Every structure is written in C-alpha cells, then in structure tokens.
Amino acid sequence: MQTHLPQDLLATEQGKQADKILRSCVHCGFCLSACPTYGLIGDELDSPRGRIYLIKSVLEGNEVTQNTLGHLDRCLTCRSCETTCPSGVEYGHLLDIGREISEQKSPRSIGQRILRYAVRKSLTTPWFFNLAIRCAPFLRHSEAVQFTVDELALQQQLKDREDALQHSVLLISGCVQPALAPNINQSSIRVLNKLGWNVIETPQQQCCGAVEHHLSGQKDALKQIKANIDAWSRYLDQGVKAIISNASGCGVMIKDYPSLFLDEPEYLQKARRIAEHTKDISEFLIAQDLSIFTHYDNQKITFHSPCTLQHGQKLQGVVEDALRRLGYRVNRVKDAHLCCGSAGTYSIFQPKLSKQLRQNKLDNLLEEKTEIIVTANIGCLMHLQKGTKVPVKHWIELLRI
Template sequence: MQTHLSQALLNTADGREAESILRACVHCGFCNATCPTYQLLGDELDGPRGRIYQIKQMLEGEPAGPQTRLHLDRCLQCRACETTCPSGVHYARLAEIGRAAIELQQPRGWRAALFRWGLRRVLPYTGRFAALLWLGRMAEPFIPRRIRPTLPQVRPAGAWPRMRHDRTMLLLDGCVQPAATPLTNAATARVFERLGIRLERPSGQGCCGAVSYHLNAREEGLTHARRNIDAWWPAIEAGAEALVITASGCGLQVKEYGELLREDPAYAEKAARISALARDVAEVLTVEDLSSLPRGDGRRVAFHAPCTLQHGQRQNGTVEGILRRLGYELTPVADAHLCCGSAGTYSILQPELSRQLRDGKLRALTAGEPEVIATANVGCQLHLQQGCNSHVRHWIELLDPAPPG
C-alpha cells in the first residue's frame, strides 16, 4: 500500500512504524473473513481492511470525525486478522497508533473521558476492584435481576502449598484475577508443587499495564510495566527459570514489554529479557511430565481459546494438547477463532456487540454438550459466565491435585 505520511510524522517512532505496517498491507481483504465485527455488521469500515484505510487517511492529514473513532472503537483488537493475513501485517499495533492519533483530532466528551479514566483507576488495582466487588455483593438484593449475573461468583482459592523445591519460577498475580477468580493462581501453585516447581510472587508487582495501554493511556501502561520489571528483576537475576502467567491477556502484554519499551534506555534490555522469559502456564506444562496430575477419565470439556492465546501468543492447540494427554475429551467448537466479546474493557464499552459475540460463542461451546466449559483468561471466563448457568472455569482448575471443597 502506498503512503504519503508527512516528514514530521516520519520523524517519530510511531510514524515510522505506521508507514512500515501500512506498506506491508496489500488490501486483499482476507482479514475481513475472520473479523468478528465485520461478520456481525457487514460494514467494510468495521473490518480490518476498512480500518486500515481510515487510519492511513488520518495519518496522511485528512480530517477524521466521530464516525472514524466509532469504527476504531468497535475493533476488539482480537488479532484474528493477523493470524489470517498472508502479508504479516501487524494490525494491532497500527490500531493503537490510529487510536492515539484520533484522540488528538477528536477528543472525547467529558463523560466518556471520565468513564474511561474511572476504569483505569479501578481495574488495574486489586484492592480497589475487590472493594467494588464487595460493595456490589452487599447491594445485590437491591440490584435488578437482569444485572445480578454480571457480579462474578467468587470461588474459594483453597490453601497455597508450601513449596521448597530447587526449581523456581515467578508467577504474575494480576489485578482483577486475585479478586474475581482467586482459585486460578492457587490451583496453579498446587499443580506446580506437584511437579516439583516453586512459584514465587514478588512483592511490588501488579497490573501488567494492558488496561491503561489499550485505553490510550500508553505512558500509564508503560509505568505499570516498569514497576513489574523492577519487582521481578532480583528474582530473575537470582536464576528464576520463567515468568508464569495464567491470564493469556496479561501474558500477551508482558511478552510485548520488549517491543513497547525498546526506546527506553533504562528498561529496554530488561524488558526484552522479561519478554523472553514470559510463559503462558500451558507453555510450561506442555514440556513437563504430567503423570502425577489427576486424570480426566473421558470427561467432556469445551475449551474456549482466548484471542490473546491463539492469535496474540500463537499458542493455538497447546491447552487442548495438555487436556488430551490427561484423558479429557475435547468437544468440537465451531468458529473457534472468533472472539467471545470480552476483549479487556470491550464488554463494558461496547456492551451490545459484546453480548452478541458472547451469545454466539456460548452456542458454539455448548453445542457438543460438554460437562464443563474452560478457558484461559480471566476476562473471557467472567464474560462467558455471565451468559450461562454452569460454571466456566480456567482450565488449570481441572488439573488441581487438591481442589478446595
């Protein structure tokens, strides 16, 4: 694709990156075939190819209006288009650059800006989110019935094991996950203890930065990243094998620290090393001897592969392989490449489209009559749970050798 970006823009890191991405696109349209919003709306401007054109025009100096922002806001950043693209276009990064540009041209109204600021002030902080969740539970009798399912049912975590093994890895606690789904990381610790691996949770770590970064508060997101790097660095220097992450959305963000901080002289080298050590929990287990873990004995599981796992981290099939090794039967899921509609804060900011995607995903997941629905990301887990009556679990819970009663 030919570009005509100004020299002033090309003198910036974002401008140079945008030009490189745009020139890689051959506008073939294969991306639209796997884009969830294009499938729902049938509008070229709500598909990757149309959004690329809109970003290109904006970066070349053409005025952008509220409709342009609407089409960019509707993008899930699911990266299914990147998996499909024959030219290797890094669409997600271009979308971030485009969203930053339109915020300068078309600032949001104060209500929308305040709401997004509020999300950034609550979601990345476990204590604040836990307090909000507690208040919601206290007020539950007074909340309309149709809204009550949006309050997550917190399942007990059970006891954390005392681990004294020589092999050591780090575990990212996350931000929403410890409050909403504390069982996930506790189950992971028990699984790793059975495998002879000690998981450390360094003090000072917190949100991976994805919430702020994808809400166009990019420097704020990078501040979260730098804080995590500082918290992890002593253990990494001491020889920790890996940084284990159970939420695939967080895992993708951390794996991109090296890219996001490449221009930061104080953190570029450390960030690159962190990204190299970051592992989704499935990546670790797939190369371990799992014979000491409980067997599935043919239990039927419908697995939803989060977009951040299959398209972002390119780990499609990794979890499924582990579950099959342990004797679970994986039920078929139609259009497994499509997003469930969670997508970070998307389910909050684009509720109608998000619900349509969730309902379609649940129909696909339940079609094979599974005994349990499992996924690999806290956002997907909470989002899917809102739309069905049975528990949606993180898949690591199925491997828990000592689940809480």
C-alpha cells in the same frame, strides 16, 4: 500499500513501525471473514482492512472525526486478522499507534474521558476493586481453594532449599483475578509446586498495564510497565527461570512490551528480556510431566480458546494438547477462531456487540453436550459465565493430584 506519512512522524521509531506495517498490507481482504465485528455489522470500516485505511488517513495528517474513533473503538483487538493474514500484517501494533494518535488529534468528550478514566482506575486500584467485590460478593466467580497439609509442607520444603531461586518461577497474579476468581492463582501455585517449582506471586498492584494502555491511558500504562520491568528483572537477575501468566490477556500484553519502547533503547532491552521469559502457563506446563495428575479417560470437555492465546500469543492448540494428555476428549467448536466479546473492557463500552458475540460463541460451545466449559483468561471466563448456567472455569483448575 503506498503511504505518504509526514517526515516528522517518519523520524520517530513509532512512525517507522507504522509505515512498515501499512506497506505490508496488500488489500487482499482475507481479514474480512476473520473479523467478528465485520461479520456482525457488515461495514468495511468495521473490518481490519477498513480500519487500516482509517489509520493510514490519520497518520498522513488528515482530519480525525468522532466517527473515526467509533470505528477504531469497535475493534475487539482480537488479532484474528493477524492469524489469517497471508502478508503477516501486525495489525494489533498498528491499531495501538492509530488509536493513540487519533486520541491526540480528536479528544473525546469530557463525559467519555471521565468514564474511561473511572473504569481503568477502578479496575487497576487493588484496594478499591477488592472493596467493591467485598461489598458485592455476587460478582465473585469463586473462592480460593484451601491447601492441604501435604501441599503446605511441599511449599515450605521448596522455600527452604538453598537453590530455591534456581527452581522458582514468578506468577503474575493480575489486578482483578485475585478478587474475582482467587481459585485460579491458588490452583496454579498448587500445580507448579507439585511439579517441583517454587512460586513467587507478584503483588496485585503490579498490573500488566493492558487496561490503562487500551483505555487512552498510555502515559500511566508506561509508568506501570516500567515499574514492572524493573521489579521483575531483579527476580530474573537472581535466577528465577520464567515469568508465568495464567491470564492470556496479561500474557500477550507482557510479550508485547518491547513494541512500546522502540524510542527508549535502555528499556527496550529490558522489555525484550521480560518478554522472552514470559510464558503462558499452558506453554510452560506442556513441557512438564503431567502424568502425575489424575487421568480422565475420554471425559468430554469443551475449551474456549481466548483470542489473546490463539491469535495474540500464537499458542493455538496448546491447552487442548495438555487436556488430551490429561485424558480428556476435547469437543470440536465451530468458529473457534472468533471472539467471545469480552475483549478486556469491550463488554462495558460496546455492550450490544459484546452480547451478540457472546451468544454466538455460547451457541457454538454448547452445540455438543458438555458439563463444563474451560478457558484460559479471566475476562472470557467472567463474560461467558454471565450468559450460561453451565459452569465456566479456568482449565488449570481441572488438574488433580
């Protein structure tokens, strides 16, 4: 694709990155069939190729209308197009740049800005979010599991070891997951402990930055991300072996940290180190001995692969492999590459499209009879559970000793 970006933009690392991504697109249209919103709406401007043209127009200095923002807002950022694209177009990074510059050129209405600010701050302020969940307990998905005496003893033994940090991992607790589904983190700790790893859990206020970043709060997101990088780097300096994420949405955000610091060499190097050490829990466990856990002989199970896992982190099939090693027979899911409609806060701002996508996804997930649906991201879990009576859990909750 030919581009004519202004020289002042091309003088920045962000501009150079955008120009490179735009030039890699060859207009082939393979992305259209992989795009959930194009599949529902049928409008070229609600496809990756159409949005790339819109972003190109914005970056070349043309007018940004509210209609432009609307088409960009309707993108789920699922990155299914990246998995399909034969040219390797980094659409997700281009979309981030396009959205940021579009917001600067064509500010939203005061009402929209207030709503987006309120959503991102309520989700990422632990005391407020936790209070809201306590006042409305029906929003909670699960209670925390209780450790047995043996498991508590195992944790203490690990903490007492002289070389504990050399056998430790840092678990990203998340900003909403501890309140909505505390069982996920507790199950993760139990599993990692059983495999011989000491687990250090991050405080809830250390949000990965995804909510702020995707809701027009780039400055606040960068401030949060820098604080995370500084805090987590100290653990790596002390010998912590890996940073574990059990929410694939957080994992892909952390692995993308380097793309946010192209103009800041000091933090770019730190961000690369953090990204290199960050592993989805499935990615980490697949290299471990899972034979110590209960084996389920050919029990059927249905797995929903989050977009952030299969397209964002390129870990397609990893959880399915782990489940098969545990003895499960994993049901085939039609159109497994398509988004469920959760997409962070998408279900809040695009409820109609989100519900349509959820129903399509549930129809496919439940095509083969199953007693449980498992997934790997808190957003998908909560969103899917609202549309079905079939239990939806994080797959890590299945591991039994």
